[in-house]
Amino acid sequence: MRAYTADTDLASIRLIACDMDRTLLADDKSQPPHMAERIDALAAAGVPFCPASGRPGPTLREMFPEHAAQMAFIADNGGAITYRDELIYKSLLDPALYHELARTTIASGAGVPVLCAFDRAYVPTFGRAHHDALAVYYHDIIYVEDLAEVTVEANKFTVLVPTNDSKRWYDEVFAPAFGDALSVACAGIEWIDFMNVGVNKGAGLAHLAELLGIDMADTAAVGDTYNDTEMLDAAGHSFIVSNATPDMREHAAFELPSNNDRGVAVLIDAILAAKGAHLG
Template identity: 70%
Template structure:
């Protein structure tokens, strides 16, 4: 696989769409040092920095307090887009359909279903035991006795798998049952995410580029796993971190150092150097 330094068009990049877990973030969930300064330097060079994640918007914005007001965000795997503090796109799942998924998850038995409603979440009271895992992403969790009759604006269903068997359940249950009506993806070994059909990080970045007048040819996308595939494939410049799963090499052109070696920071510095040259 080619090194990121072999990309001849780094100076043309106008937007960086970057996955969070195991990509920008190290294994200990920390960001590279001096990220606020890098984001400011990108903005000065005319480059929009856009974290793209399964996390909801408010949680994602809170991770970048210095620049949330002048950045873009692709939360909920593309289920919404935020630019400079404004929600510029959202995709709503039909309540009857998300209730069907929630009950299917309960019937399957090994996962903990959570309904994602932009800035808050809904889970069963019995799921409180998993609150430490859920509230990493959703600070407002509404516990209900049943999903029956639940009717709120929601753009994603996520299912937590304590046994880390999300890929097996994806293959055996949720992809066969719902992939004709919803976009179904593994968001790591512990999570399955379901959004409206056609909603993914790639479609979210496409909406953002249309709004900003940026060509996808001038987008750099960085990722590591399944839910980054569409984003990598739609971007003119596609990068995976060295720690990415082996199968991800089929979906990107270039490789950067690993998340723990701060590969995204290295890529940003290289893009900035190319623009100054």
């Protein structure tokens, strides 16, 4: 696979969408040093930096406290998109579908069902045993006896798979049962995400690019795993970090150093250099 240095048209990039876990974030969940300065330098060069994640919007925004009000965010795998503090797109799940998802999750024993309602999550009481893992992504968690009793506006459903074999559960249970009715994606080894058909990070990137008047050929995407597939396929410049899931090499044109080697920062610096810009 070609290294990122083989992309000779980095100067044309006008928008960057970047996955968070195992892509921008190192294994210890830290961002690259001087990331705030890089976001500033990109903005000055006319290139918005957009985190694109399965994380909910509030948690995602908290990770960029200095810039959140000026940034774009593709949250919940494209189920909610904000730009400069304005919600510009949301996709709502049918309650009948998310109730069925909850029943299937519990009956299969796959893990903990989580109903994502933009700024909060609803979880069955047995999920309290995994509160620490859930709280990394969901700060406002409401534990309920029965998710069938919950009828709220929700834009994503997800399953926490404590055994860290989400791909097996995806293949054996959830893709066969829900693949026609919903967009289903593994978000790392411990999560399976469900959104409406057509909702994914790639569609989110297209919505944002249209709003900003940017041609998709001039967008860049960086990712590492299955829920990044559509985003990598859609972007004009597609990059994976070297620690990416092996299958993802079919969906990207170029490879960056790993998340722990700060591959996203390396790419940003190369884009800035190509544009004749630099960190402040």
